[in-house]
Amino acid sequence: MRRKIVAGNWKMNNDLGQTDELLTELLKKMPETEASVMVAPSFISLRVAYDALIQSPIEVIAQNMHFAESGAYTGEVSAEMLKSAEIDTVILGHSERRAYFNETDETLAKKVSTAIAHDMTVVFCFGEELTDRKSNRHFEVVESQLKKGLFHLESQAWKNIILAYEPVWAIGTGETATPAQAQEMHAFIRKTVAEQYSSDIADKVSILYGGSVKPDNAKEIFSQADVDGGLIGGASLNAKDFIAIIEAI
Numbered sequence: 713m714r715r716k717i718v719a720g721n722w723k724m725n726n727d728l729g730q731t732d733e734l735l736t737e738l739l740k741k742m743p744e745t746e747a748s749v750m751v752a753p754s755f756i757s758l759r760v761a762y763d764a765l766i767q768s769p770i771e772v773i774a775q776n777m778h779f780a781e782s783g784a785y786t787g788e789v790s791a792e793m794l795k796s797a798e799i800d801t802v803i804l805g806h807s808e809r810r811a812y813f814n815e816t817d818e819t820l821a822k823k824v825s826t827a828i829a830h831d832m833t834v835v836f837c838f839g840e841e842l843t844d845r846k847s848n849r850h851f852e853v854v855e856s857q858l859k860k861g862l863f864h865l866e867s868q869a870w871k872n873i874i875l876a877y878e879p880v881w882a883i884g885t886g887e888t889a890t891p892a893q894a895q896e897m898h899a900f901i902r903k904t905v906a907e908q909y910s911s912d913i914a915d916k917v918s919i920l921y922g923g924s925v926k927p928d929n930a931k932e933i934f935s936q937a938d939v940d941g942g943l944i945g946g947a948s949l950n951a952k953d954f955i956a957i958i959e960a961i
C-alpha cells in the first residue's frame with residue numbers, strides 16, 4: 713500500500729508566535745488518521761515547530777535547502793544543518809523557487825542528490841505552466857522535469873522520494889485541476905517512473921497533487937486512483953481547513 717500524505721507548505725508565513733498558535737490549534741483538533749501529516753514552516757520556525765509536535769505524529773519538514781555541504785553561500789541552509797535540527801524531509805523544486813529564485817532542473821538534481829546522500833526524504837515538486845497546457849505540451853514538460861531532476865537517482869533512492877505534481881496555473885490561484893486532469897497526469901507520471909525504473913518502484917511512490925486544494929474539493933481529488941494525497945499551500949495556514957483536508961483523505 714502506498715503512503716497517503718497531506719503536507720502543508722506554509723511558504724513565507726507565520727513568525728514564531730503564529731507558528732505556536734497554529735500548531736496549538738492543529739494539535740487540539742488533530743483527527744486520527746492513517747495518512748502521514750507534514751508541515752513545512754520557515755527555517756526560523758522549524759525548531760519551535762519540531763518541539764511543539766514532538767509528541768504528535770505530525771512531521772516537520774523544510775521548504776528548501778542548498779546542494780553544497782557547507783561554505784560561502786550566504787543566506788543558505790545545508791542538509792547537515794537540517795539534520796542537526798532533526799529535520800529529515802525537504803521540499804525541493806517548488807514552482808515559486810523555480811520562478812523567483814532561478815532554480816533550474818540542474819540545480820535541483822544536485823539538491824536531490826545531496827538530500828539523498830544525507831538519507832533525507834525529498835518532496836519533489838514539478839508541474840507545467842498554463843501556456844504549456846494550452847499548447848498541449850504539459851506531458852512533455854512534466855516528463856522533462858522528472859527526468860532532469862530525478863532520473864539520475866539509483867533505484868534504491870526512490871524509497872526516499874515523494875512526488876508532488878503541482879500545475880503552476882493552479883497554485884494560489886483558486887483554480888484547481890479537475891479530478892480527471894489530476895488523475896490523467898498522475899497516471900502518466902507513474903507510467904514514466906515505471907518505464908525508467910520498474911513497476912514496483914512506480915507502484916510504491918506516493919504522488920501528491922498540489923494546487924488550490926481546499927476542504928470543498930479535497931475529497932474528490934484524493935479519491936482518484938493515482939492521487940496519494942496533497943501538498944497544501946494557502947489552506948494549510950488555517951487549522952480548521954487543514955484538518956478538514958486531512959479528514960478528506
Ligand code: PEP
Nearest residue numbers: 883884922923924945946
Ligand atoms: C503550494 O504552494 O504548494 C500550493 C499548492 O499552494 P496552494 O494550495 O495555495 O495553491
